[in-house]
Amino acid sequence: MSSQSTTRSLSSTNWEFKNVKDEKWLKASVPGTVHTDLMAHKIIPDPFLDENEKKVQWIENEDWEYRCHFTITNKEWSNLNKLLIFEGLDTFTEIHINGRPLTKTFNMFAPEVVYVSDYLREGENVLTIKFTSSVKEGKELAKEIPFQLPESPRSLVRKAQYQFGWDWGPRLVTAGIWKDVKLITWDEAKIENIRVEQKSITDKKADLVFHTEIDASEIGDDDLEKLQVSINGKIYKNLKLKRELNKVSFPFEIKNPKLWQPNGVGKPEMYDFKISVINKGKVIDSQTERIGLRTIELVQEKDEKGKSFYFKVNGKPLYIKGSNWIPADSFLPRITKEKYHKLIADAKEANMNMIRVWGGGIYEDDEFYKACDENGILVWQDFAFAGSFYPSDERFQENVKNEVKSQVKRLQNHPSLALWCGNNEVDEAIVNWGYQKQFKYSKADSLQVWRDYKTIFHEVIPKTLQEVSPNAIYWPSSPSIGWGHKESLTEGDSHYWGVWWGEQPFEIYNEKVPRFASEYGFQGMPSLEATKAMFSGKPDLNLKNPVILAHQKHPKGWEIINKYMERDYKVPTDFVQYNYVSQLLQARGMQIAIEAHRRNKPYNMGTLIWQLNDCWPVVSWSAIDYLGNWKALHYQTKRSFEPQIFSMEKEGNNYKVFFINDDFKKVKGKFKLSLLNFKGETMQSFDKEILVNQNSSTQVYDFNNLIFKGITDKLAVLKIELKTPDKIISKLHFFVSPKDLNLPKPNIKIKKISPTEIEVSTDVLAKDVYLIGDTHFSDNFFDLLPNEKRKIKLSKTLDKVDVMSLWDTMQ
Structure with a gap:
């Protein structure tokens, strides 16, 4: 009888x-990076602190070597097949075992799988990995191209592009063993891959097919005929395997299936499967898969305005609400399972149903996709290309094919995975960014760039994706059309950057409404805690402090924030107040955008904010800072993404009131408008019964500014309410920008209800109430009327909660 298969991680080896x-x-630590290892030995300072990023740039030009000694056990030695799996090597390596060259690698995203039976010896072995500088390798590859590529050498190396620096992230070009190293030994047969195809799903049954790859290359003839496969105990016989990599399919039926539903629609129901290979009644290998049953389509149909772009999930059009994801740390092995699950739980709590994994980062850890599966968050997955030109020589093509195959095989069974996108802004970079003129390209050079683009993103990637996962949805580039072109608003997905990059006012969002907004955003400062985390010593909270300036990566960042702040707010001189108002500004801009998108449903069927998270403490577009603190934007996003909201639209002197309903059921109730002064007194009111259709945006009322009748709009707020049998949906609408409001001084009282719950009240309108304390508040940065009491939960008890409001910044 042959030995049992073994799997062992070598990461914990010395x-x-x-x-x-x-x-x-x-x-050294594995998984890890050379930067974090150097930090552990105090050879370099923490590059996240002070201005230390500048002090560690030498690392990217050096070559590094890692090694470990490990012992092969008798059990491992007796198995015929011995395999080393390097799940992630960053990036250019030469690997040796016992002094003998084993292989070379050149892709951070593609696992390296190597048979090592002929290289190992019983007892002690030495594994050595030499990492050559990715920057040096990239420069060598650049010499082979007859014209200069933008962002060279980053676009020539298959490595996380953000590590070369972005307008929200530091330049920290890492090297190292960033994922696990495993030694696997076995006899007989091994499951290589499983793809679960959902053939058909009805209320009564789901027909599945398990497409399984089984390696039986070392099994004896007698055993070959007796091999069986079981799926959750159901045994399939007569496999007719060959002594090679076998591709075998097994049908499986689930009666009365429960569907995986996106957040806000229903439960993300999941099924667990154990697939085992059996020889003579004994399990010789097994693999588990956790799947969700669901259908998903990307619907693009021509209409009178262009072409639709929306997702139909389980047969119903789903309005997409979500955000863009960047890697959660500049040093990837530091991202914990807990951090992944917390960030995705925060996305769920903010009523999101989709995350776009941006192409300048990575194909995320399994825990990220598990968290999305469990929370009903769909994933728009970019392939790892962003904002540059990429070559298409044969070597690059093969490298990309290998990357695509390995990542698609790993991720294809996740129910959260909705769409694969070729790249982030590569089409846009070629067509709109003027690199050809900047680098003085000839006509032939420009044609070659376009040919390279077509080869990689319209041939190599989609063909490889189709081979591995035939039912996957593919979209070549995000955006499909750049924001300067009118078609970007009538078809495909759009990255609208007229706000921020174009410095257009927030109100332009009301005009520039695309079919699907996959990227747009505005910067805000991180929490005070994250700002203090930029300093190694005592924080000097001053906007001119070089440390704070070093943690703003956009060349015009402060200038743009100030320009927008002057439009809508009084610009504070006090740092704490400036931090607060910068967050309000960011939240205000994104609220205007989200509401414009949602009001225009079903013309617009999706809105993804740039961006959810940060990779270090920084002033950025994020809604959640590096320490995990919610900025004002995330609190506002939660409110703006509620399944049902009111939204106002102004045309001249007329106001239209819209009710947006994302639920798949009608809403009926009593609609009420109340014009209030800041003491909470009703000056005018109106009410009526309304019925709003499911999954719709409906105008429910309109009025003109005669409503004021001598009342100044600087002293009035409109309260909009809908009372239904089970809840009250309400909104406050102000008629002028925050800086023009004549706000009274509020007396905000905080009453402790329990160690982790407080009640907030006020005597007059309190605008943008900001609760301050070392805890997470269930709500924050909210408006409060004098006749309301707001109960707030705290993540941990506090002796004291400080508070400010917009009034404090206007003195």
Whole structure:
């Protein structure tokens, strides 16, 4: 009888590393990066602190070496097949075992799988990995191209592009063993891959097919005929396997299936499957898959205005509400399982149903997709290309094919995975960014760039995706058309950057409404805690402080924030107040955008804010800062993404009131408008019964500014309400910008109800109430009327909660 298969992680082995120029080996952590290992030995300072990023740039030009000693056990040695799987090597490596060259790698995203039976010896073995500088390798590859590529050398190396620096992230070009290293040994047969195809789903049954790859290359003839496969205990016989990699399909039926539903629609129901290969009644290999049953379509149909772009999930059009995701740390191995699950839970709590994994980052860890599966969050997954030109020589094509195959195989069974997109803004970069003129391209050079683009994103990637996962949805580039072109608003997906980059006022969002907004945003400062986390010593909270300036990566960032702030707010001189108002400004801009998109449903069927999270403490477009604190934007997003909201639209002197209903059922109730002064007194009111259709945006009322009748709009707020049998949906609408409001001084009282709950009240309108304390508040940055009491939950008890409101910044 042959030995049992074994799987062992080598990551916990005693790894060492060194600069190849040095003699001395130092202790290393695997998974890890050379930067974090150097930090652990205090050879470099923490690049997230002070202005230390500048001090560590030398690392990217050096070559590094890692090694470990490991012992092969008798059990492992007796198995015929011995395999090393390097799940993530960053990026250019030469690997040796016991002094013998094993293989070379050149893709951070593609696992390296190597048979090592002929290289290992019983007892002690030495594994050595030399990492060559990605910057040096990229520069060498650039010499082979007859014209200069933008962002060279980053676009020539298959590595996380954001590591080369972005307008929200530091330049930290890492090297190292960033994922697990495993030693697997086995005899007989091994499951290589499983793709679960959902053939058909009805209320009564789901017909599935398990497409399974089984390696039986080392099994004996007698055993070959007796091999069986079981799926959740159901045994399939007569496999007729060959002594090779076998592709075998098994049908499976689920009666009365429960569907995986997106957040806001229903429960994300999941099914667990165990697939086992059996020989003579004994399990010789098994694999588990967790799937959700659901159908998804991307619907693009011509209409009188252009072409639709929306997702139909389980047969129903789904309005997409979500955000863009960047890697949650500049040093990827530091992202914990808990951090992934917390950020996705925060997205769910903000009523999101989709996350776009941006192409300048990575194909995320399994835990990210598990968290999305469990929380009903759909994933728009970019392939890892962003904002540059990419080559298409044969070597690059093969590298990309290998990357696509390995990542699609890994992720294809996740019910959250909705769409694969070729890249982020590569089409846009070629067509709109003027690089050809900047780098003085000839006509032939420009044609070659376009040919390279077509080869990679319209041939290599979609063909490889189709081979591995035939039912996957593919979209070549996001956006499909750049924001300067009118078609960007009538078809496809849009990255509208007229706000921020174009410095247009927030109100332009009311005019520039696309079919699907996959990117748009505005910067805001992080929490005070995250701002203080930029300093190694005592924080000097001053906008001119070089540390704070170093943690703003956009060249015109402060200038643009100030320009917008002057339009809508009184610009504070006090740092804490400036931090607060910058967050209000960001939230205000995104509220205007979200509501414009949602009001225009079903013309617009999706809105994804740039961006959810940060990779270090920074002033950025994020809604949640690096420490996990919600900025004002995330609180506002939660309100703006509620399944039912009111929204106002102004045309001249007329106001239209819209009710947006994302639920798949009608809403009936008593609609009420109340014009209030800031003491909460009703000056005018109106009410009526309304019925709003499911999954719709409906104008329910309109009026002109005669409503004021001598009352100044600087002293009035409109309260809009709908009372239904089970809840009250309400909104406050102000008629002028925040800086023009004649706000009275509020007396805000905070009453402790329990150790983790408070009640907030006020005597007059309190605009943008900001609760301050070392805890997470269930709500914050909210408007409060004098006749209301707001109950707020705290994540941990506090002795004291400080508070301010917009009135404090206007003195």
